[in-house]
Amino acid sequence: MKTRLNKTLQIGILASGIIVLSIFTSCNQDNKSPDHGSMNMEKEQSNSAIVHEGMIDLMSIDKNKDGMVYQDMMDWNVISDEPGKCPLCKMTLKEVSIEQARENLVKNDFKVKEN
Numbered sequence: 001m002k003t004r005l006n007k008t009l010q011i012g013i014l015a016s017g018i019i020v021l022s023i024f025t026s027c028n029q030d031n032k033s034p035d036h037g038s039m040n041m042e043k044e045q046s047n048s049a050i051v052h053e054g055m056i057d058l059m060s061i062d063k064n065k066d067g068m069v070y071q072d073m074m075d076w077n078v079i080s081d082e083p084g085k086c087p088l089c090k091m092t093l094k095e096v097s098i099e100q101a102r103e104n105l106v107k108n109d110f111k112v113k114e115n
Contacts, residue, residue, distance in 0.1 A: 051075070052079055056077065056079070058112060061081055070082065073094055075091075076105055
């Protein structure tokens with residue numbers, strides 16, 4: 001009888017330990033912020049025409065010359081003259097003035113062509 005009680009007690013303690021460990025592990029994962037660099041991004045998408053590298057010429061991006069462009073608020077170098085989604089993170093591009101786009105780029109260490 002004592003042996004059976006000891007085994008039951010051991011199984012209960014082991015099960016409790018597993019449950020507590022699972023709770024701590026899941027809580028730890030829930031508190032992590034998503035890392036933009038680790039998102040599942042396809043390499044060919046980064047070669048899109050709206051992903052700009054090097055010296056960024058905002059005036060040439062503004063094809064309709066209305067002084068407005070669409071920019072990703074996470075990937076600042078993703079800029080288009082038309083509404084759409086970022087090919088890197090799939091966020092909807094936000095319409096901003098050329099000046100606001102320039103400020104966003106400069107604040108985030110991108111090089112912008114002065115016109």
